[in-house]
Amino acid sequence: MTESSHLPVTILTGFLGSGKTTLINYLLNHNQNEKILIIENEFGAVNVDSGLLKKNANIEIVEMTNGCICCNVQGELTQALHQLHQKRLNGTVQFDRLIIETTGLADPAPIVQTFFIDDFIRETIQLDAVITLVDCEHILKQLDEHRVASLQLGFADRIILTKTDRIDEEQKQTALDRINKINNKAKIFVATKGQIPKHQWLDIHSFDLDDELEVSKGFFVINSKKPLTSDFKPINSNYAKQSWNDDICSYVFEAGELDLKKIGAFTEQLIEQYGNDMLRYKGVLAIKDQPQRLIVQGVHKVVGFDYGSIWEKPNERISRMVIISRKLPFEELKQAFLETIAEE
């Protein structure tokens, strides 16, 4: 089966009331070209959301009300995906993409892992991205009171801010500062009442080993011991004055050229020891004497490596790795990372 025939799947998460159903309704009203299948999971015995989703010829809804999707996901979701694939093949159900709308109380980890653990799912389905909606009006309180809110942010490839129409600029900035500290890898968009073009959250190929790694100004920045290049400016922390105490945050490692063997050993050890705490990570690394970028990308202990595009200019050769994780022993890891810098 070719890559292009893989069924694209988007995981849509976000705390209770963050606007997931509203976003899907907007998509369905502005997307006549393809048929979308939605797996919905509602916490509790009665699925309320499917009643809220507007009836539309391009939509098929599968409800999972047998408890929370994340609690028994590897059983129920895996089984549902197998069955849907079969039905798609034999034409009983026709759809071009799948969106999994999780309950607002779901930890995305087991849902995401389902796509890597099961061989059949890996070969037939392409996890496109984890999209997290954030109710800007209530996010600070949700983060203070519900750990799952920071997990949902930590897993995100894209973050969509909702209800920005209900807050002022200062509140929005405060919410952004806190979101950025937790996840400075995800691109952030705004959708008022679900209004957002679909290309901003669908078909973004976040789990591909591509070269793109954008880091917004974050907290934990390592600067190489040796000068990198004359025009390289390390990322400065804008948020040092903030004192959020979320247990998930973003760490950024930066250096010049690395030694392949040493960075390999570092990464292996890091994943072995801290993989369970690391929600998402991605590195685009410059390896000494290697013209191509080395891409590392992972979820917990599932990791992929590949060589990407060629570094065009010598002064671009900066290694950068972002890890979104529960608290890591940063100083210790910083030293270990710096020791992987290639000898002159």
Ligand SMILES: Nc1nc2c(ncn2[C@@H]2O[C@H](COP(=O)(O)OP(=O)(O)OP(=O)(O)O)[C@@H](O)[C@H]2O)c(=O)[nH]1
């Ligand atoms: N003012 C405002 N209201 C919004 C916006 N987005 C969603 N809402 C409203 O927020 C409420 C909750 O939205 P839903 O789309 O049901 O949220 P959900 O994430 O599906 O909720 P759960 O199923 O409980 O997790 C609804 O009344 C929406 O109309 C927005 O951008 N601005």
